Amino acid sequence: MELVRQPFFLVLMTVSAAFIAFLGSIYYFALGEDVKLVKDSGLAVVFLSGLFGAVFSASSSVAREIQSGTALAVMSKPIGRIPFLLGKYLGLTGALSLLTLVNAVALLVSTKIAFDAYGEPDLRALGIFFGAMAAAFLVGAAMNYFLDRPFVGNTVFTLAILATLAFCVIAFFDDQGGVQSFGADVDWRLIPACVLLLFALWTLAALALACTTRLDMVATLAICSGFFLVGIMSDYLFGTGDAQGDRIASAAYAVTPNWQVFWMADALEKDKTIPWIYVARALEYAAGYIVMTLALAVALFQDRELK
């Protein structure tokens, strides 16, 4: 809960969702294939904003608690280090799931309204979506003013609900404003694509959490950037060596998170699908990596001085 009450979290969620939705309405001057550009760009924003959120949230979650001394206060209660760390991680995954949900909804809207060189932006759908976002802020403000409820936390949850409802409304209309069957022109493959990205974010959050048990926030961010870079190139750097039986390459391949398995932009071309069996296997990989990382995090946190 603490994470979703951070002003930064609301800013990130709002800006990323608004930007993704907006992407579907600009002219790309791209000689065709504008819709593909929207999908790729949208997925990239979902990924990058989630990465940002994962790393910052993980870093601030533990490092600052240690720095400010509240970790010591919590640990003095009958809460061991392991439950403390695992609890932090589960909270992280919840916050990231909420962020990814809103961004995924925005992406579905964006690709639904995307158009090619001969089309025009669907201002009606855009208006509904942005209207829903604005309404969420108004609801949060009203709850804060009349009911003394925290503004940021309530706005985040309201935004998630209203954005989803807005999409449901938009999906019942085509780009001319005529009624259609629900989501007839929506690319539903974006859902498994976003689910895979969520797994990637969970993985990075675990890495960030592990780093933050020993390092300061800035150092954690720098290390996570390195992991991000190496993880993108993992297939290139170590994959070939692993395929050729090089043990060192295999070891490096195993410990480096491979972001390629979670990036499905190529699969959104015509006549391709993202099979759910693949999503399940990717979850298995992510789960294995997360547990491995959390095990190391716990090991690092065991005898960390909390004063």
Added chain:
Amino acid sequence: MKGLFAIVKLTVQSAVRMRLIPAVGGALILLLALLPFLIEHNGTAEMFTQVVMTYSLAVVTFMLGLTTVWLACGTMARDIGDAHMQVVATKPVARWQIWLGKWAGIVLLNAALLALSGGVIAGMIQWRAKELPPEQRQVLHREILVARGSVKEALPYGESEIGARMNSLRKLPGWSDTSDSLLRQEAVASLKRANELVPPGRLIKWDLDLSSVADRIKDQPLHLRVRFFSSDFQPTVTNMTMQTDFEVGSPDRSRQFTYDRPMAPESFHEFPIRPNLYNDKGILRVSFANHNRATVLFPLEDGLEVLYPEGGFALNFTRALGVILCWLSLLAAVGLCGASFLSFPVAAFLVFTLLIVMSSGNLISEIVTEGTISGVDHETGQKSFGYLDWLLVPLFKLLLFVVNGVQSVSPIDALSAGRTVSWGQLFGAFARITLVFGGLFFLLGSIIFTRRELATAQSHQ
């Protein structure tokens, strides 16, 4: 000034305390050391250096760029949020000095890390070069690990020729009513074509003026760098080549050197030419005879140039790193400016957003050219929706100005092609990027920081 230096020292100490230096430095050393072993090349000195240099510098720029953003946003925003800044602010140090001190501290750290990275890259190149065949090693030290300047032929037509061509076009049937801008466009295009095309069986000559550098390049080996296109384009044939016959020497042909071999169209090719082929006035004539069945086109912009040694690799490499440091200094200024009034994550988010927007240079320039973020019906001139143009178009114009200024020098591309990053370019980059653009962010940031109520900015953790 004492206060300023104190802040610089504190910033550096804070970064060390965060274990940032060992973490980032260690990661960089590891990556740079491993990279040459992981990257494939074809065994030639040229390819080896290009590849290792390019990839390594790209990795360094990326890592240090990110670190700069984290550090710049973190060191300012967290100090404000944790109330450390209030303690510093009570000291006899002006707020702008605090801001500048932090900026200088970050730049100093970047300089140290860049120096470390540069040393590792240079060391790895030298070490891995031992694996190259001996003749390739010679090529490496003589022709690749040098800094080279370039000379191109001056534009073969001027305003008078353009004007004359426009007049003759105007007389053609159907052209009399054409607007001046379109006429000019067509005139320039036809003049360009006339100077670029080499039909089969014909010859083209370039006269390159080396007089300004003739003393420096006496007895030095030169290189010719060429690129051409061909109408015999065969997209389904890989590694297609065309016969090229170059003659290089003085205009009176008293000194000549011929070079003929197959070359692939569209790519850049370099080959060495003998020294001292130019005449007493420093004019070097290069001719190309087209013995192929198709026309060959040498683009005026980069179809042919002479590369000459201008300096050593070490200094050139250092200057290139200097340009990268200028980029990082601007990034630090942007980060500090954002952190002057925003929290750490929001400031970092803003900086990254700006970076992503600025990397979309082509899209921005399209929007500025069209004058709208929406589409334009070119027949009616109507925009689809231009409600936000009043805000976004001027903003994009400003961004484009900054982007063009920052991207005017590319040290990574220059080094990988063995080109000089001149002192002029370095000072130009410093003046433009660090002083002007960085200065603007400094002004903005320090004004905001000076007026900020630090007590209200404490975090509520």
Added chain:
Amino acid sequence: MNSSRNIKIALCLLAVLLATKNLFSLRGLNRLREEHRITHLEKALENAPPMLAFSTLALGGFRGLIANYLWIRANALHNEGRYFETLTLAGWITQLQPRISDVWEYQAWNMAYNISREFDDPEERWMWIDSGIRLLRDEALRYNPQEPDLYRELAWFYEDKFGQTLDEEHRFYKVKLATDMVKLFGRKPDYTALLDPQTDEARTTVERMKKEFNLDPAWMAEVDREYGPFDWRLPEAHAVYWASLGLKRARVDEDVIILRRTIWQSMHAAFKHGRLIENQFTRTLDFGPNMDLLVKTHETFVSLKAAEAEEGDQEMVDYVGRAHLSFLSDAVFFLFGYNRIGDANLWFKRMKELYPHASPKGETVNDFAVRRVTDMVKDGNRDRVVAIIEGYLNTAYYNMVIGEEEDGTKSMLMAMTVHKAYHGRIYGQSRLQLPDIEKMKATVANTILNGENPAFTLDMRAVFAAMAGRELKLTQEELDRLKAREEAEKNR
């Protein structure tokens, strides 16, 4: 302390075990990715700068973002008129994302329409157009065999770039294509030999057809059966070939109206000028209507219109209808011009049945032809009418000389009809009167005999003189040239 240490050791062991498990999971995922073709095969970009080649290789699936960046950059370069640079960029994009059809389309169009115009020599222009065609035909369709846009683009190159007259070198392209086809299978493909090749020569021909032009004799035979008979030396046949192949291969849910439209446009064009006429005097080629395509073209329109009606798209049905009407108008007019009045009446009746608004009540086929011709002269400009009539007369004599009697008669009839229609319009205003038609014929004949019409060579003038029963007057220069030719033939 001990228990803490033991916990740490246990956790590290767990981490190692899980790392091993991760490796197998990763390998399994990679296999799944390949199986379901979720990501492209990674190979280095050819002829790309090192940074770009590295990025695309190292970034793997994220290369799509680089392709997007290159795509936007290519657009910026295109707007600046830097077509060669866009050629390079688009080439990289097709390597990165070969399954994106728009890039291939752009690349081919850039070569055929933009870059070709940078060269003055028609042979070189042809080479660029041919490169664009081969790119689509041999590369793009290999990666995207079900993409209707690519088939349409390929068919369009034949229909527009070769078939139409907008490019000043269109005649060169037509001749080049005709020459290539003649070298391949002669004037007409012999399907009997090509579909079941028994001789080495036939086998070689089939191999060359497939290798050099990607032409399948079986599909050619099918196209001729369905839509033809075509003259395969002309571009319209090839346009129909590729458009119909696209119709056959497109995915079930694709919108194929673009292909259908290409087919009827090409068939209409083939009807109007899909017959090759060889001028044995000048050894050049001319083009005339292919009346053999009349029935099949009509049937094509009818079936395509029915297909659109089945899909419930009334707008498209009306659109096809308008094109069909335009074709039927041409058909009636041409038949009338060829003096095939019976056929003209038949088709006129058919046209009125299908499109009652096409003709006012009570109008005959004669009235229709006159009305159509009158439209040409309706602005009452005397000089323009004279030029039109003299044009028809020149064409008539030309066709007669080269042995195209039918075309000659048609043009003569047109000249007379225009003359009559014009006089009907001007209501006897003397200042606008034209000379008598016989006088106009004589004037045109004189210009031909005097050598003032460059379309008529010396030999053609001699033939014309013999046909007209007139004396051919030669200049001294022409006499000398004739003498020199006779000497040369004697010596040979």
